[in-house]
């Protein structure tokens with residue numbers, strides 16, 4: 001980056017953002033700072049760190065230099081002001097909501113979400129007194145109708161799991177702005193390579209780093225990105241951000257930290273007190289994965305489109321749900337929000353119903369039958385016999401996991417091999 005005025009491109013940021021050669025050893029790769037704690041220079045230095053008057057490391061539950069590289073990198077890729085890496089995607093969602101909601105408050109969430117998030121919102125969050133109100137992303141006005149004086153946030157996924165569907169972010173963001181609440185977008189399936197939700201009105205972006213950002217199916221992680229766009233002091237609705245903090249000598253986080261106050265609040269209140277810190281080893285693996293994100297995502301998309309094309313005319317297949325397909329219901333939204341491709345994940349309906357789903361997951365050889373997405377390897381699951389088996393048939397169908405449905409996460413192998421494996425599995 002010789003020219004100081006040049007803004008580095010996305011592919012350059014994926015490799016360099018947040019990282020530099022280690023100043024003490026010259027190590028080119030980011031070291032894994034495998035330490036719980038950090039020595040203070042002197043008593044005054046310790047006092048200023050504990051009082052939030054200086055930035056620095058105290059204890060790895062609150063911050064770690066290897067995790068900091070990951071945080072800066074994803075914040076740069078998303079176009080946010082700051083990030084906070086945590087132990088999992090679910091931990092990111094807990095910390096975001098704990099920073100925004102008091103018991104008895106509400107948040108509005110899209111019905112089309114990762115199944116684990118639907119469970120988390122319906123059960124664990126309810127037990128904390130945070131009440132989810134569901135809205136339908138195919139009927140944008142349902143978000144507007146769901147707003148009440150208790151609403152504190154709106155939550156959607158950009159590309160929604162599991163159906164390969166695309167959410168119309170801009171009008172939902174406008175509803176959040178009108179309601180005076182932050183718009184939170186889970187960008188796990190798209191990644192910032194395909195879509196930058198902040199450009200479409202997101203105030204906070206969350207990720208499961210476990211999926212495409214890490215990219216290799218080897219570590220669990222999550223991240224919160226602060227867009228720096230929300231005015232936390234305007235309506236005094238968010239006490240963690242706009243009221244004096246007794247443990248930090250009465251400072252008001254939004255006054256002191258401005259456009260990265262949300263990321264700071266999540267760290268020095270949420271992560272400090274709830275504790276789901278990311279291990280520096282996982283941060284190292286995930287940052288390394290991100291270096292090849294642009295190459296992998298494009299290959300995921302190109303392979304997935306070829307697979308969706310192949311399956312949509314296969315005699316054993318009733319339907320394919322993938323926004324990348326020209327005839328798909330979500331293709332118009334896909335062209336607007338994810339023009340480079342619609343990601344790796346799709347659902348497929350089999351003419352042979354439940355038994356055909358069980359047979360396909362048993363007969364594939366290259367595909368792995370497991371509960372994950374976003375690996376370099378092609379993955380398959382039959383939700384009705386696994387993740388959704390406890391639901392009634394009607395509930396399964398409502399959740400997009402009817403008896404005939406299989407979910408695919410297309411890897412970056414040779415596409416001819418992926419297609420041949422599905423073909424032999426469907427014919428067997």
Ligand SMILES: *Cc1c(COP(=O)(O)O)cnc(C)c1O
Nearest residue numbers: 088089090114161188208210221
């Ligand atoms: C996997 C996933 C999560 C949860 O992340 P974990 O890292 O498994 O805790 C949240 N949202 C989406 C869209 C996911 O795919």
